[in-house]
Amino acid sequence: MTTKLSPPSPTAVEPKKRSRTRRTLLDAALDLLAENGEAFGLTEVAARAGVSHGTFYNYFKDREELMAALVSYVVEEFANQAALEVRHEDPAVRFATISAHALTLASRQPSLVRGALRLTQFQAALLSDGPLHYLRSDLDEGFHTGRFIVPPNDATLDLVVGTLLFASLRVVDGKSDGSHRVEVLHRILLSLGIEQSEAHDIALSAIGVCF
Numbered sequence: 001m002t003t004k005l006s007p008p009s010p011t012a013v014e015p016k017k018r019s020r021t022r023r024t025l026l027d028a029a030l031d032l033l034a035e036n037g038e039a040f041g042l043t044e045v046a047a048r049a050g051v052s053h054g055t056f057y058n059y060f061k062d063r064e065e066l067m068a069a070l071v072s073y074v075v076e077e078f079a080n081q082a083a084l085e086v087r088h089e090d091p092a093v094r095f096a097t098i099s100a101h102a103l104t105l106a107s108r109q110p111s112l113v114r115g116a117l118r119l120t121q122f123q124a125a126l127l128s129d130g131p132l133h134y135l136r137s138d139l140d141e142g143f144h145t146g147r148f149i150v151p152p153n154d155a156t157l158d159l160v161v162g163t164l165l166f167a168s169l170r171v172v173d174g175k176s177d178g179s180h181r182v183e184v185l186h187r188i189l190l191s192l193g194i195e196q197s198e199a200h201d202i203a204l205s206a207i208g209v210c211f
Contacts, residue, residue: 022059024049026073029066034115042066074116091142092194096185096206098135102164103181103207106171114172117165135160142192149193156192163188182207 028048032040042063046056060066088094106113139156142148150156167184170176185203190196 018059021049021051021055023073025051025056025059025066026070029070030074030115031111033070034111038067074112090147091138091145092147092189092192093202093206095135095138095142095192096189096202098138099160099164099185099188100181100203100206103167103171103176103184106168107176110172113168117169117172139192147194150191159191160188178207 025045029040029045032044032048042056043053045066046053049056060069088097136152136157139148139152139160143150143152163184167176167181170180182200182203185206186200189199189202194202
């Protein structure tokens with residue numbers, strides 16, 4: 001005898017549908033951001049997402065709320081890719097692995113990264129809530145344990161984050177291969193005080209883990 005399954009109740013389906021639609025709107029906004037910068041309208045977002053203009057306002061009250069949600073969405077996507085999953089006792093290895101994941105994400109999801117890099121609020125959020133927050137922690141631990149020779153001050157952070165952001169732009173533009181990414185990490189590790197051959201080995205291993 002076959003048991004007939006009851007369809008899911010509307011209350012069970014609705015939250016999932018709302019979550020999907022909200023994500024679709026955020027993805028549409030991110031695509032437009034990658035293509036045009038921040039000069040896009042809410043009507044364009046709704047059209048790209050395949051919903052009515054009125055439906056958009058069921059999810060976001062205005063453009064400001066959409067952009068704030070977009071920053072959080074992008075940072076979460078970055079964080080989910082790497083930082084919380086990286087486990088190693090050596091801060092230099094953790095640092096390289098998280099950096100490698102960021103560059104790999106740029107390769108796998110170029111629209112996400114291209115759009116993110118055009119958000120003026122993105123870099124601060126990435127440092128406070130995303131995986132680069134973990135990089136900052138590793139820089140601090142690496143210095144205080146003697147693994148790195150440079151202090152984790154703003155100049156060091158500018159060097160690291162600036163290098164990774166420019167490298168990410170090369171990746172999304174299709175101008176970076178695996179060897180370039182290894183060299184980027186190699187040079188960052190050298191600047192932090194890791195010896196030449198070890199820096200190369202750590203960078204090579206970190207990039208290899210991501211592919």
